Amino acid sequence: xxxxxxxxxxxxxxxxxxxxxxxxxxxxxxxxxxxxxxxxxxxxxxxxxxxxxxxxxxxxxxxxxxxxxxxxxxxxxxxxxxxxxxxxxxxxxxxxxxxxxxxxxxxxxxxxxxxxxxxxxxxxxxxxxxxxxxxxxxxxxxxxxxxxxxxxxxxxxxxxxxxxxxxxxxxxxxxxxxxxxxxxxxxxxxxxxxxxxxxxxxxxxxxxxxxxxxxxxxxxxxxxxxxxxxxxxxxxxxxxx
Amino acid sequence: xxxxxxxxxxxxxxxxxxxxxxxxxxxxxxxxxxxxxxxxxxxxxxxxxxxxxxxxxxxxxxxxxxxxxxxxxxxxxxxxxxxxxxxxxxxxxxxxxxxxxxxxxxxxxxxxxxxxxxxxxxxxxxxxxxxxxxxxxxxxxxxxxxxxxxxxxxxxxxxxxxxxxxxxxxxxxxxxxxxxxxxxxxxxxxxxxxxxxxxxxxxxxxxxxxxxxxxxxxxxxxxxxxxxxxxxxxxxxxxxx
Numbered sequence: 475x476x477x478x479x480x481x482x483x484x485x486x487x488x489x490x491x492x493x494x495x496x497x498x499x500x501x502x503x504x505x506x507x508x509x510x511x512x513x514x515x516x517x518x519x520x521x522x523x524x525x526x527x528x529x530x531x532x533x534x535x536x537x538x539x540x541x542x543x544x545x546x547x548x549x550x551x552x553x554x555x556x557x558x559x560x561x562x563x564x565x566x567x568x569x570x571x572x573x574x575x576x577x578x579x580x581x582x583x584x585x586x587x588x589x590x591x592x593x594x595x596x597x598x599x600x601x602x603x604x605x606x607x608x609x610x611x612x613x614x615x616x617x618x619x620x621x622x623x624x625x626x627x628x629x630x631x632x633x634x635x636x637x638x639x640x641x642x643x644x645x646x647x648x649x650x651x652x653x654x655x656x657x658x659x660x661x662x663x664x665x666x667x668x669x670x671x672x673x674x675x676x677x678x679x680x681x682x683x684x685x686x687x688x689x690x691x692x693x694x695x696x697x698x699x700x701x702x703x704x705x706x707x708x709x710x711x712x713x714x715x
Numbered sequence: 716x717x718x719x720x721x722x723x724x725x726x727x728x729x730x731x732x733x734x735x736x737x738x739x740x741x742x743x744x745x746x747x748x749x750x751x752x753x754x755x756x757x758x759x760x761x762x763x764x765x766x767x768x769x770x771x772x773x774x775x776x777x778x779x780x781x782x783x784x785x786x787x788x789x790x791x792x793x794x795x796x797x798x799x800x801x802x803x804x805x806x807x808x809x810x811x812x813x814x815x816x817x818x819x820x821x822x823x824x825x826x827x828x829x830x831x832x833x834x835x836x837x838x839x840x841x842x843x844x845x846x847x848x849x850x851x852x853x854x855x856x857x858x859x860x861x862x863x864x865x866x867x868x869x870x871x872x873x874x875x876x877x878x879x880x881x882x883x884x885x886x887x888x889x890x891x892x893x894x895x896x897x898x899x900x901x902x903x904x905x906x907x908x909x910x911x912x913x914x915x916x917x918x919x920x921x922x923x924x925x926x927x928x929x930x931x932x933x934x935x936x937x938x939x940x941x942x943x944x945x946x947x948x949x950x951x952x953x954x955x956x
Binding site for chain 2: 530544546597600608609610611612613616617623624625627630631648649650700
């Protein structure tokens with residue numbers, strides 16, 4: 475098989491692909507659970523419950539015709555739901571504590587290969603976000619973690635959440651390139667499937683620890699992608715960066 | 716007078732404030748005019764004629780109700796008009812040459828203090844663009860010139876050209892902050908006046924060479940701004956960066 479043509483830009487899924495949300499949200503939630511005197515609650519299970527509502531929230535946004543709201547708002551709703559599931563009334567908690575807990579998603583740590591991989595890839599190609607995260611969240615995350623994005627694009631710039639085709643197509647449009655000249659880099663087969671349906675190139679990065687060793691919920695979408703790597707530094711090798 | 720509160724983010728006008736469009740477009744146009752055998756045309760006057768249609772084009776976009784188009788498209792229309800003014804039929808020229816000439820705006824050089832100033836300011840505060848340039852243009856410019864933006868925002872993200880209030884207000888909204896927590900940095904009194912009317916803080920940077928020594932077209936909007944500096948490095952000093 476001949477090598478696919480080099481894309482003109484790389485667009486990255488962020489949660490799970492670039493950063494390890496589960497370890498970070500578990501660590502943050504453990505501290506907040508301790509602060510409210512509920513160290514008896516398992517913090518990793520709490521992180522899973524919080525994130526676990528994510529796909530349903532995306533689908534719900536789309537199906538209900540609800541006006542677009544940034545992910546920070548959805549995260550807050552999902553946090554309150556996760557608390558209520560554990561019989562904790564969010565209204566009984568301090569507002570500033572809740573707001574700061576919600577910003578745990580602004581303070582996610584990169585995977586060990588992320589900064590080195592992005593830095594090498596950026597030498598050759600523009601690197602942008604194509605995330606359901608909002609600009610404020612992604613910007614705070616990038617400054618804290620040292621992620622060297624050329625531009626932060628995504629849900630609240632395109633006004634659509636992945637896997638809505640508008641999220642992928644608007645990103646290519648903003649970059650002034652054809653969909654086939656843009657490559658999505660993601661650890662999620664479902665995301666890559668939607669990108670391919672829009673004509674984008676696709677690069678899979680394996681992140682077996684994203685769900686703490688549990689299987690990925692979209693594993694059944696697995697296909698052969700243009701590139702498949704075990705890290706962003708390996709992807710840089712493959713792209714000659 | 717007490718010092719104004721430090722903003723939470725800095726948003727930069729780009730053309731004239733961060734980059735020296737006139738010197739760069741003159742240099743590029745001289746090369747393209749030579750390529751079409753018209754070195755008799757004064758390249759600096761050509762650059763001024765090209766840029767000179769800019770404010771009218773912005774006002775025209777807004778008043779005509781024309782659907783939003785990226786600045787790359789307006790630049791192309793303005794280039795063709797500048798050629799026709801000199802009795803050159805754009806249709807007689809090679810399409811690839813015209814497209815490349817139009818991308819002169821992607822290849823603008825920064826002012827001498829720009830990269831050092833932005834780098835220092837970024838240490839303390841998020842730095843983003845608030846430009847009428849489109850994402851593709853600003854991204855190419857940033858990669859070539861080494862401009863270390865945290866995020867590229869502006870006209871085709873907000874869907875509005877400055878001085879439309881939506882351009883300023885949408886930038887603050889995307890950053891998750893109040894208008895009064897955002898400071899526009901610009902060399903243009905008209906731009907700063909519109910930003911102040913939206914509640915933004917304002918920082919003026921003097922760029923006396925922007926128009927080759929000719930007076931700025933918006934000099935009559937001059938006011939006392941929260942900050943006023945002769946360079947981005949001086950602004951960094953003022954903000955304690």
